[in-house]
Amino acid sequence: MNYEKLARQIIQEVGGKENINSVIHCVTRLRFKLKDQSLAKTEVIKELPGVMTVVISGGQYQVVIGDQVPNVYAEVSKLIGKETAEDTDETVEEGGLFSKFVALMSGIFMPVMGVLAAAGILKGFLVALTVLGWISEEMGVYKILFAASDAFFYFMPILLGFSAGKTFKTNQYTTAVIGATLVYPTMLEIYNAGEALTFLQIPVVLMNYTQSVIPIILAAFITAKFEKLLLKAIPKSLQLIFVPLIILVIIVPLSFIVIGPISVYASELLAKGAMALYSLSPAVTGLILAGIWQIAVIFGLHWAFIPIFINNITTLGFDPINALLYCTVFAQTGAALAIALRTKETKMKTLSATATLSGFLGITEPAIYGVNLPLKRPFIMGCIGGGAGGAIAGFFSGKMYGGFASGGVFGIPMFINPEGANSEFYGFAVSLIVALGVAFILTYLFGYSQKMQLNQDQKKSA
Structure with missing residues (x-):
């Protein structure tokens, strides 16, 4: 497959570089956000050698390539510019509320799906090897590989914080720090010890946020909205330091006092709802x-x-x-x-x-x-x-x-x-x-x- 040729053909048939707001890729698909999807020649693209099909969903124009998609994406990136390829432009999602939600979840989880699946598979193999008696939990090989497999899930708020920050168009390092705060060892020690904690006389309901999903996503969403207000209110010369400073001072306590507890309770209700449907x-x-x-x-x-x-x-x-x-x-x-x-x-x-x-x-x-x-x-x-x-x-x-x-x-x-x-x-x-x-x-x-x-x-x- 000539990756450069295919990339040029795809760009041309989706309406040219000027019709592309952004593009990312998953395991098998190029996922475009186009300014005008009607300009894309879908039937022509479907017939290109190397293209399996085209799917239009969640505000994305998805060109299915297969396992060679990283190579095609690399050529697309060269031709349209790295910033556009990294999905940094502001785009407006089309479709209903559910379509927007699907696109949102795709944007947050897609970048981590590879390592998420790899970590899960490694953990599964360790369980299998332990059950078979080939290794034990006391062996060094088990402890090191278990750390490698469990680290993603344990520190998930940090990784999803970074991914969610990028998806919500805010500083992903700031949202990653907020996620890190949720799993900070001292906070976990206080929680495990059952100690009381207050913030400016406001009681804090401590919880274990390791492996959690919803709290950091909500915190990143609120951070993105809050950051826009701060960028309008704070002079540009002071934004570099004071925008993230104010965000941390406001959003981190808010995450522990309000966002986190509500999210955990919502998570429990979601799990119970899924199990209720399943148990029928x-x-x-x-x-x-x-x-x-x-x-x-x-x-x-x-x-x-x-x-x-x-x-x-x-x-x-x-x-x-x-x-x-x-x-x-x-x-x-x-x-x-x-x-x-x-x-x-x-x-x-x-x-x-x-x-x-x-x-x-x-x-x-x-x-x-x-x-x-x-x-x-x-x-x-x-x-x-x-x-x-x-x-x-x-x-x-x-x-x-x-x-x-x-x-x-x-x-x-x-x-x-x-x-x-x-x-x-x-x-x-x-x-x-x-x-x-x-x-x-x-x-x-x-x-x-x-x-x-x-x-x-x-x-x-x-």
Whole structure:
């Protein structure tokens, strides 16, 4: 793939550099914020060699590239300028309230998703190795690797503070310091000791903010609004020092006295609400959610659920929702595998085989956009397989422990109970096999034919 050529073509077809407010990238997509989306030639972009498809969601114009997206992004950055590529320009989000919320969560969590998933997978492997008796918690190798895996979650307010600060267009170092204050060792010691604390005679309700999500996001949002007022009121010559100084003096106490406690209580209510829905019928919940999950992923709506997953881990110590949805990756992979074995067309066989490998590693975009969705039926069969797997995971009450796993075989150990593998985990493992098997069998028998492939090729050539 010629990355520079593809980057130039994409920039040209989205309306040129002057139509781009900003662009960032995730694991597989270039995410543009365009001044006028009507100028983008979507159908032309879809047909560019190296582009899988285009998704318009959450105020973003998303060009799906696949695992080569960092290389294409690097060339796009050179051509349009680093500041625009780093998403520093002021942009106005389009769409309704939910679309704005999804875009917001995407902006906050996308930059940390790679290390978030890596930390979760490492923690899961440590649990698996401990359960198998290959290592013990007293060994140096365990302690060092556990520190590496747990540090992200323990200091999450700092990392999300930085990310949220950038998303809310405020000084991300200031919001990172606010996050660091929430997990400052002295404050944790006072909390653990059960000591009383006041601020100007105002009682402070101390809580443990390690691994928390909502408090720092709200604090960063308020900081962004407050900073705008300060920049208008304080002369430019004094802004460098006095703006962050006043923010720290005001926002940090406010975070401990008001924002933090309210956020923690809200987090607990959110977790209880999610569990209440889940407890009505875990199997039915799994059938429905897993059946439609990959549709939500297509439109980028899955970002709205990530805070719920992490919040459940923080408040409950486990998350059952992601356990229901995890099998959907294997379902779409099973459908792509069936195409790889069924098709006689060389290009499709190569594409579906590559997509299958990516799917087992947790990246489903090549399978969805390159194989299943263009052929339509395989994607539907994948959704059916996902629903079947989700129902089984719900029936056995599968749970994700101690971190976050984004998909693929390497995240499976995240679902082992730290006390040892039990029926929950075995049922979860069965859900993956069922999702893969159902999608594979349905696609192999009913989801693909050479006639479908011929029709697809004719549409592309038309």
